[in-house]
Amino acid sequence: MNLADFKVGVDNVIFSVDSQEHRLLVLLVKREENPFINQWSLPGTLVRKGESLEASAQRILAEKIRVNNLYLEQLYTFGGPHRDPRESPDSFGVRYLSVSYFALVRFEEAQLLSNNNHKTTWHIVQEVPQLGFDHNEILAYGYQRLRNKLEYSPIAFEILPELFTLNDLYQVYSTILGENFADYSNFRSRLLKLGFLIDTEKKVSRGAGRPASLYRFDAEAFAPFKDKPFVFV
């Protein structure tokens, strides 16, 4: 039989935004076994008998991080030969396929379960070192997905508190998309025009300036936009 035999891995690209420090972070773990021992990698595992892909991804994350309502979205499947050094050199032994998952979690709420010496930590996305396997490629794919989703989905509101200022929202966007993605006043007026940000009439004072209005996200008013970019139809 010339069919390939596979083990299937799941690898998770978990992003978070540290708004205070204006940094986009990704969760990495230090590998404790070969291959790539002592190198950083995405938190992943191999799928067990009777286990679904999603359950496998949730299982490994439950060992690394505690966070409310972790919603994982499937990212991409990397399955070419030669992507894992555990394959025999002629690549005619068992192959390792990776189904990757993606999430954006609230930084303040995410609790790292690093029982031993910072083996699980947040890293600044732009400063990630060489990772084990093809995980730099998987991370780059996840980063692109995150940027795209920010532009047409309400993903940013999942990591903001229920009431937020427009500047809080701008901080999330500019941290992920970079400083030059839009200036604040354009961002503000475009968003308000779309009608899914509700002014709660409450104000908050921070620092010296005028008190800022607190908004909430109205999921119902967003519904017509949901997963429907409608750029040109």
Next chain:
Amino acid sequence: MNLADFKVGVDNVIFSVDSQEHRLLVLLVKREENPFINQWSLPGTLVRKGESLEASAQRILAEKIRVNNLYLEQLYTFGGPHRDPRESPDSFGVRYLSVSYFALVRFEEAQLLSNNNHKTTWHIVQEVPQLGFDHNEILAYGYQRLRNKLEYSPIAFEILPELFTLNDLYQVYSTILGENFADYSNFRSRLLKLGFLIDTEKKVSRGAGRPASLYRFDAEAFAPFKDKPFVFV
């Protein structure tokens, strides 16, 4: 070892638009072996030793259909236990994972290679029967992806001739999205405003009405929109 062992399949959701008959079609094959013998299914195969996922998907399609520049996009990976009857009943034997791929091909140009009695044919998407495996679910997922892509990517232009009328374009959209997605005059004015349809100053006469203008798609003018829905930033 309690890791699951997998065979990996690839399944292709190949769509086409028959503009003459105003029908959205999907390519199906009649299975010639168990499981699901004599039932329709998506054209798929199992990945061979040393073969990449994409190469495997292209290999099976090359046996079924001849078409220029078949660009396959990865759709989703279905890998839960119990999705394939070849698994042993306790699901602790070999599992079957499916990586699905997606394409939209030009109907007039696609040549079916059905060597034996219509075992490979186009089916109207809305009238697809019960398929083998979980292929109805995979098809539904692909159909949703197609509808989404139509709204923010230039995929429609891949199946139109180089020069086309705005009505030709509208036929593609309304065949895929349904009659009620937009009326023709709104569709026309929104698209022309975006600036990536170039009036070639050529005309074509069809039937009784006035000659219609022929347009071409300007990929460069579309570039700022590419994969950037920019709905609200």
